Amino acid sequence: RKEVEQDPGPFNVPEGATVAFNCTYSNSASQSFFWYRQDCRKEPKLLMSVYSSGNEDGRFTAQLNRASQYISLLIRDSKLSDSATYLCVVNFVNSGYSTLTFGKGTMLLVSP
Amino acid sequence: EAGVAQSPRYKIIEKRQSVAFWCNPISGHATLYWYQQILGQGPKLLIQFQNNGVVDDSQLPKDRFSAERLKGVDSTLKIQPAKLEDSAVYLCASSIGTAATGELFFGEGSRLTVL
Numbered sequence: 001r002k003e004v005e006q007d008p009g010p011f012n013v014p015e016g017a018t019v020a021f022n023c024t025y026s027n028s029a030s031q032s033f034f035w036y037r038q039d040c041r042k043e044p045k046l047l048m049s050v051y052s053s054g055n056e057d058g059r060f061t062a063q064l065n066r067a068s069q070y071i072s073l074l075i076r077d078s079k080l081s082d083s084a085t086y087l088c089v090v091n092f093v094n095s096g097y098s099t100l101t102f103g104k105g106t107m108l109l110v111s112p
Numbered sequence: 113e114a115g116v117a118q119s120p121r122y123k124i125i126e127k128r129q130s131v132a133f134w135c136n137p138i139s140g141h142a143t144l145y146w147y148q149q150i151l152g153q154g155p156k157l158l159i160q161f162q163n164n165g166v167v168d169d170s171q172l173p174k175d176r177f178s179a180e181r182l183k184g185v186d187s188t189l190k191i192q193p194a195k196l197e198d199s200a201v202y203l204c205a206s207s208i209g210t211a212a213t214g215e216l217f218f219g220e221g222s223r224l225t226v227l
Contacts (some may be wrong), residue, residue, distance in 0.1 A: 004154075034214040043203060043218035044155065087154050091214055097167040098211035101155035102147075 003027060003101045006088050010107035017078045021106045023071040023088030033064055034060050036087040044087055047073075050111065078110045114138065116219035118204050124225045130192035133222045136168070136205030143179055145190050145216065147203040153159065155203055182204070194226045 005025045013019050015049065022034040025033075035052035050062040050071055071088055088103035125131050127130040137144050143162055147155035158177065160168040164184035172179070176195070181187040191198055201223050205216040 024115055032212065032214055044216075045218070046215050052176055054152075087212065091211055093212070094168075098160065098162070099157060099160060099168050100211045100214065100216065101157070104152075104154045 002017065002048075004088055004103035005089050006086075006103040007086075007106045009105075010109055012109045012110055013078055015080060017110075018074065018076045019078060019108060020075075021073045021086050021088075021108075023089045023103055025069050025088075025101075026073070027090070027092055030069075030090045030092050032091040033062075033071050034089040034091070034100075035060075035062060035071075036089055036102070037087045038087055040084070044064060045075070046103075047061060047086070078108075079107065080110050083110045102110055114183045116204055116217055118202075118219035119140055120221050120222055121220065122225075124192055126227050127196055128193040130190065132191075133202050133204075133224075135187045135189070135204030135219060137187070137204070138217055141206035141208055141217070142184075143210060144187050144209075144217060145205040145211075146187070147181055147205065147218075148200045149203055149221070150200045156179050157205065158189070160211070165217060182224075191224075194224075196226050197226045199224055199226045 035047040036044040037047040038044040040107045050064045051092045059076045085105040085107045087105045123192045144159050149155045158172045159179045159180040164181045179189045203221045203223040205218045
């Protein structure tokens with residue numbers, strides 16, 4: 001069973017559209033959650049953390065549902081520059097140390 | 113501030129040959145990670161160091177992969193002998209403390225092709 005599962009994608013949307021990505025995780029003991037962005041042939045970079053109460057950063061909104069073990073990322077008013085792969089990341093503490101598990105990623109393509 | 117440095121950027125070898133990758137993390141970062149990213153997949157953790165000690169190497173194929181972190185700073189990842197399925201980008205990352213904050217800084221990666 002995969003630990004972090006994401007929508008397979010790719011998502012093709014026009015500029016200005018709203019798009020949402022979903023992610024589920026299998027370990028109920030997971031403690032913190034993040035979204036990373038990875039441009040084509042580049043390294044992943046932290047986009048935003050996901051807090052229990054939900055959080056917003058400009059056009060990006062992240063939400064967490066611990067009961068359903070579900071995380072989402074909403075992008076409003078999509079820009080061409082939002083085209084990238086979005087990676088759902090889950091942190092788990094085991095024996096006193098933290099590890100991050102990445103999902104497979106969901107590719108977003110924003111067209112003019 | 114200098115980022116995570118990795119070398120080489122690209123390497124092509126034949127199966128059964130060996131290869132080594134080098135990583136220099138951001139100065140002062142205690143935790144160093146090696147991830148393997150196969151095309152179309154997310155990064156998979158191979159090994160995680162806290163200073164110069166290993167805290168997680170559960171997904172490292174120890175029959176062929178080895179890694180060390182010299183004096184708690186630089187790190188090398190070695191593959192010997194390489195297999196076709198080792199073709200991937202090997203990403204090194206570092207963080208100030210543990211992974212709890214979620215902010216890992218990645219290098220540009222070392223792209224390995226095994227023929």
